Amino acid sequence: MSSGDGWTTCAAGHRHWGRFGAAGLLLIDDDRVVLQHRAPWTHQGDTWGIPGGARDSHEDAVAAALREAREEADLSPADVAPIGLYIDDHDGWSYTTVIARTTRTVRPRAANAESVTVRWHAAADVAGLRLHPGFAASWARLRDVPPPLFLVVSDAAAADPLLEQLRQTGVETSRLPAGLVGGGLTRLLPRVVYAGSRAAGAAASYASQGQVVLAVEPEDLKLLA
Numbered sequence: 107m108s109s110g111d112g113w114t115t116c117a118a119g120h121r122h123w124g125r126f127g128a129a130g131l132l133l134i135d136d137d138r139v140v141l142q143h144r145a146p147w148t149h150q151g152d153t154w155g156i157p158g159g160a161r162d163s164h165e166d167a168v169a170a171a172l173r174e175a176r177e178e179a180d181l182s183p184a185d186v187a188p189i190g191l192y193i194d195d196h197d198g199w200s201y202t203t204v205i206a207r208t209t210r211t212v213r214p215r216a217a218n219a220e221s222v223t224v225r226w227h228a229a230a231d232v233a234g235l236r237l238h239p240g241f242a243a244s245w246a247r248l249r250d251v252p253p254p255l256f257l258v259v260s261d262a263a264a265a266d267p268l269l270e271q272l273r274q275t276g277v278e279t280s281r282l283p284a285g286l287v288g289g290g291l292t293r294l295l296p297r298v299v300y301a302g303s304r305a306a307g308a309a310a311s312y313a314s315q316g317q318v319v320l321a322v323e324p325e326d327l328k329l330l331a
């Protein structure tokens with residue numbers, strides 16, 4: 107039994123699993139997503155959702171989602187790159203969906219008794235499945251996935267402690283500079299690129315792979331936090 111296992115009640119009076127909230131992993135690859143057919147005996151079972159579960163007291167949402175994805179779907183953290191979070195905040199309890207892209211070909215499988223099947227689905231087919239109610243309520247936002255965010259930093263910005271905070275908790279999508287998009291997500295988790303004195307050139311070269319924020323001075327990081 108983990109420290110987070112147990113029921114709690116949010117401000118709206120719902121009962122939720124996970125004393126410290128819960129988290130799950132939505133893994134995407136082009137136009138496909140990994141879904142878990144939940145075992146009939148689980149809470150709101152015999153539905154399709156994502157691998158996930160209760161957070162432990164010491165765990166952030168990304169750590170919890172990656173742990174659950176390994177336990178339930180045999181997904182290795184080394185094969186996935188988190189790009190953002192969607193936080194369904196109920197005041198007193200929250201469910202964080204960690205959206206991630208694959209970094210290589212992965213073959214998920216049902217790895218414990220909580221799953222009947224874990225497999226890839228075409229994103230276009232998801233709405234037609236019998237979905238877990240929480241996942242169903244979030245799906246319209248979750249499928250609106252923005253391009254990945256690159257945070258290109260010079261030496262001066264790299265030395266600022268705020269950088270580590272942004273790397274861990276991400277950038278709230280409402281704080282993104284004009285012209286950048288957050289899709290349906292709450293926060294984007296940037297990939298930090300250390301570029302020293304060549305930050306401007308590096309920023310230009312990453313523009314073809316996603317969205318780019320260039321931080322030359324610590325003040326540029328403050329605008330994101």
Ligand SMILES: [Zn+2]
Pocket residue numbers: 116117118119120121122196199
């Ligand atoms: Zn609630």
